[in-house]
Amino acid sequence: MDAASSPPYFAGLRRTYEGKPLREADLAADPVTQFASWFADAVEAGLPEPNAMILATASAGGRPSARTVLLKGYDSEGFVFYTNYESRKGRDLAENARAGLVFPWHPLRRQVRVEGPVVRLPREVSAAYFHSRPYGSRIGAWASRQSAVVGSREQLDERYQELAERWPEEPPMPDFWGGFRVVPAEVEFWQGQVDRMHDRLRYRRSGDSWIVERLAP
CATH class of the missing domain: 2.30.110.10 (Electron Transport, Fmn-binding Protein; Chain A)
Known part of the structure; x- marks a missing residue:
């Protein structure tokens, strides 16, 4: 070089x-x-x-x-x-x-x-x-298919809102999430x-x- x-x-x-x-x-x-x-x-x-x-x-x-x-x-x-x-x-x-x-x-x-x-x-x-996580983080775990391609930020926000309406208090742990x-x-x-x-x-x-x-x- x-x-x-x-x-x-x-x-x-x-x-x-x-x-x-x-x-x-x-x-x-x-x-x-x-x-x-x-x-x-x-x-x-x-x-x-x-x-x-x-x-x-x-x-x-x-x-x-x-x-x-x-x-x-x-x-x-x-x-x-x-x-x-x-x-x-x-x-x-x-x-x-x-x-x-x-x-x-x-x-x-x-x-x-x-x-x-x-x-x-x-x-x-x-x-x-x-x-033990904050409510928003638990909904976020459901809303984000981490590392997958998404069309826009708006799609993510819409998905988050849909799930927050589905589980207004206590979302379950996803099968695809863990330690x-x-x-x-x-x-x-x-x-x-x-x-x-x-x-x-x-x-x-x-x-x-x-x-x-x-x-x-």
Whole structure:
């Protein structure tokens, strides 16, 4: 590629990354406990939507796709989000039940990556969460055939109004909607450092235990 056709670089966006060093001795015994500590830091720092995460999936043929979704819970079993099963991510996960997550906490010079298999939540668990959502969000779950092509915004609004009239109080949970859990097989904690010599510590599952490995930045 010659100079005339080379892509631009953003010299004005250069920055340094300075953070408290992340050492193996600083880590919790398991990645979920460590995540809880960093998540609390993100909340305390006032980051907007600290539970926002990038969800990466791939079709059976390997076509990748990524989008931002909200983490709705986590525990020792994994990281939970909810969606329309007929959406693109839902279809990808039906074909290829593995995913990657990224929590981009830029103001803290931190990032967490999660990779692992994905399982559907039991229907009763999804229903409990669905009925805790605001009324409008529950109607919206019915009104939007997520990822499908629609003719206009007006069609969406008309569909929403029709369903609100059908269920003025308590809409049921759709059969095509529910939760997924990403079961962590690998979890990486990234802490920015000067001169691009970042700290990257990865938990890797080995049987019933976790191995911690340092990765080159």
